[in-house]
Amino acid sequence: MTDDDFALSRRTFLDRVLLASAGLGMSTAAPWAARAAEDIPKGQRVRIGVIGTGDRGRTLIQNLNKTRNCTVAALCDTFEPHMAKARAYVPANTPVFTDHRKMLEAREIDAVVIATPLDLHARQTIDALDAGYPVFCEKAMARTIADCSAMVTRARQRGKILQIGHQRLFNPTYLNALKRAQAGEIGPITQIRASWHRNRSWRRQIPPGGTEREINWRLHRDRSAGLMTELATHQLQVANWFMGGLPTRVMGSGSICFWKDGRDVYDQVALIYDYSDGRKVIYTSMLNNARYGCEEQIQGSKGTIEPELGRIYQEVQPGAVPALARMRADVQAGRKNTVPIGGATWFPELPVTTPGDSLGWGEYDETMLQFEGFGEAVRSGKEVPGLLAQAYHASVASLLGEQAIDQGKALAWPTDLVTF
Known part of the structure; x- marks a missing residue:
């Protein structure tokens, strides 16, 4: 560019x-x-x-x-x-x-x-x-x-x-993705799956003159909600944006699973946000595996948008099971063939790997x-x-999610918030 x-x-x-x-x-x-x-x-x-x-x-x-x-x-x-x-x-x-x-x-x-x-x-x-x-x-x-x-x-x-x-x-790719979603290109959005996975502790070396709480403030509960405020906030904004509304409730689970180094903020979280009409946002974040990185999968009946990757995918309808299709063709043609009954009757439904289309824009x-x-x-x-x-x-969604994890129960969206 x-x-x-x-x-x-x-x-x-x-x-x-x-x-x-x-x-x-x-x-x-x-x-x-x-x-x-x-x-x-x-x-x-x-x-x-x-x-x-x-x-x-x-x-x-x-x-x-x-x-x-x-x-x-x-x-x-x-x-x-x-x-x-x-x-x-x-x-x-x-x-x-x-x-x-x-x-x-x-x-x-x-x-x-x-x-x-x-x-x-x-x-x-x-x-x-x-x-x-x-x-x-x-x-x-x-x-x-x-x-x-x-x-x-x-x-x-x-x-x-x-x-x-x-x-x-302000990201043109996300704005273009939202425009296309609102135009109905992927059909009604019923679920958004978002994740932000990293593989590092977040703990920083303390330089001369620094203190633990000053440098590693993200790891201390009174200063930060860790993954929920430092990462999840971004993607919860995207979720509200594409859902065109706000959650009705949230439930979740979190733990200090891997980095047992004295921190008191979670190093992995998993949450479900309910929206109107049964729609869901499923969010996960962790600090010990970066395979799936940062992504959002905005899923509708006609397709999927992955704005972080800048791609839009049309839903591919599954084809007929090959053996059944062959048997139907044989019946229609009047052929008599052996029908296998001891072979595999199920095949794994693997992810669709079509390349999709670009959402445009460059650097x-x-x-x-x-x-x-x-x-x-x-x-x-x-x-x-x-x-x-x-x-x-x-921010409210991220902090309410933290509370739901802490309390171990589903929490309703607050009713005493500032109105806009």
Whole structure:
């Protein structure tokens, strides 16, 4: 894919495929898409203050650097080794802070990006909103459903944009897949199977000056829900999106099955989310086998979409059993042949291996695209419709799933949530 092709996809991707999500409150006109693709003078770009410069924070900084309407104007982190690495991606004179409140008070930024451990999201988001700044916060939203609700409520009270990092909402392949699903190409969707499997412990070596809880926060229950918030949140958002609704209840099981190293978050989970009309989302995640990796199988009566692989498959109707077909042909032709009765009467129903069709598109960076959307939302003062609701419900689904596992029973979808 050439640079010109990429510029075209960035300029037009929402105009071409965002109609797919019209029924879910996403903007169908996408008025910011073309403007965000235009070069904006450096002095007019949205000045972003980044809170959290660990691995994810540095990735976001690099994505912000690719945008045409944002620029990183300040960094904040309490851990100097992370800050030192982040400085390599910004101009040498970029202000740095160890206290996010000091960065907010300096008034040298236009908006905030938060990429800190999950348990810090709510407090830092609310501090930034109270200081008058739009906020982009990494997913999941917060460690508790109550904190997720508090973030949405405060954004509404302050009249400020709050966008959560669900980049698949800006992924042209996923948007095209949704458009085709809503057009009926795979028939009514009755089940979605999603998995995110890895084969590594998630435990990181603690650098000089670091602490276990600071570096390995994903492995501590009070700081993270592990697989449910760090991975499942993405795919539960996709599930809600394609189902066109929200779960009615969830049940699940989890365990510390393989990595018995002192962590208190599950290293494998399996859950079933019920939706209306008996539809199901089946989700699994583990940390000791990567064979099936990250995937979603969106299954309808006429076909299957696997957006992570960028493919759509038409349902192949099973053929007749060869022996029965041969006998029928013999009867119709008046032939008399021996009928075998001692041979195999069943053959394994193996996966269909047809190649399917491509969902299109080439190389692109949906994380960069979501920042261009955030930048234009900040510049216009208007959020991209539908994004916050999608993120909020995905976080609620992940945290409710954790509760269902912990309690060992099916839990109904909460009735006291923020409404959109």
